[in-house]
Amino acid sequence: MDWEAIGLSLRLATCSALLLAPLGVLLAWPLAYGCFRGRILLEAITSIPLVLPPTVLGFYLIVALGPHSPVGMAWESLTGTRLVFSFQGLLVAQVVTNLPFFLQPLVASLGGVDRKLLEVASTLGSRGAGVYFRVALPLAWRGLLSGLILSFAHAIGEFGVVLMVGGNLPGRTRTASIAIYDQVQSFDMAGANRTALLLLGFALAVLAGTAWLRARERAWT
């Protein structure tokens, strides 16, 4: 078992979930309740990673984060390191790739909050942000938790984008799913089997957990 790769996967998924949470919470607000022209466009953009082939997404991320891009150059001048083929670059890629997995359950939960509760909050003096953070978000906590679990789990298993942006550097960018690929390439089927089983068990636990949360949410509302 490649514990180093598994550790890196866990670290990457945890950091990406920690970054995704505030970003997703802010983006979910206009997506759930916004009445503006660009809402559909925003929805489409944030959902793109769901349908785009990982290689295409990975390619654009390399272009956007590469040493000749504005982002890559700014990063290099600040830290003296490159974003691509680094843990930080992988982290940015994971946040972008997993954004829809965080947003979709949260936006669905927010949409299920009784409108009258939001209206009452506004008659009691709460403005948009107050209504969102004091009423809507606490009531959509199961969606928030589902989003966190799903995006974390997806980050653990992500392969294509990670390989494109991070390559396969042991200890730095070689995650569990890339380790399985390597093990199969080198005919280490037993090793691949152990890592794959671990990820399978993890995926099952995550899906059962989110299904339970959804069932509880229906019972609550």
Next chain:
Amino acid sequence: MDLSARFTRAFPAGPVIEAGFDLALDSFGLTVLFGPSGCGKTTVLRCLAGLERPDSGWIMAGDETWFHAGRNQSMPAPDRSIGYVFQEPVLFPHLRVAGNIAYGLHGRPWSERRARVAELVRLMGLDDFADRRTAEVSGGQKQRVALARALAPRPRLVLLDEPFASLDRSGADQLRHNLRQILQTLAVPAILVTHDAQEALALGDRMLFMEEGRIVRDGSPAEVLSDAGRAARDQIGEVVRVRVAGRTEGLLRLEVGPVHLFAPDPGSRFQEAYACIRGEGVSLERGPHGLLSQRNRLSAVVVRIEAQGALRRVHLDAGFALEAVITAWACADLQLEPGQQVHALIKASAIQVIPIEA
């Protein structure tokens, strides 16, 4: 300071809602917005609260513009300082009872919040429930919490959208009984939406009567109902303001000028009430009479007779306006015509007494 509203709101299916009225905001007064279901009462309330935007017109509170279509101005709901209570109790399920009541006090000093919540908990009779989850209290208590929450930030006006409609009878009766007193204690003016004429009579100082989207009458509840259309009158019959002259064996002796009526005593201590007499509960008699089971036998003069299919609605003057609904056959037998002297017989149990809440 007066609230002055003149606005319209149209929906693709349904009548155009037109509201036009003035309301004093600096003293207690309970205005009933009365009318059949679907006539636009809730829309008027939502426009006042800023939850819906009218299509034209204006809403002013003193010098403050809440809405002005011409100037494309609309004050957001949080700035209007209005309390709103929905038909069904809408409580924040993630907060406890006290947390719900304190919601609108956000940003005020902690000691002030605590004192205000304690005051409202006491006023609403919620002392034993303040720490409970909202799912653990009954429908009537939930609506009390919703009312307390609306009143906590000291709103300038409270809008009550049929607050008793979703409650069971005992919950509704208890809240109805306390509502006026609570609003009066806190000196908050209120608009109560209802389609229940008895509720309107019992609680209202003033009634705005809505029909097909328009406010068609404005006055005291008894006046408006006496003058209202058939549908409203059919609900309660003729409304007469009465004074309690005595109580014996479960019956009230009521005075309407020189006339006395007997009616069942609804129980609570009150001196003034409305007696509601439906035409179906009134029979007519001419000539000498024998022994009768009816407790009320009043001399009356026939004013006019209105044909309604096989029925005749006989309008009478018995010292107050009264109606009797009898068959065309009975009308012919009695040879009734305007100006004729008759006796109106009313069973005590056919008179509904609505105490006027002090």
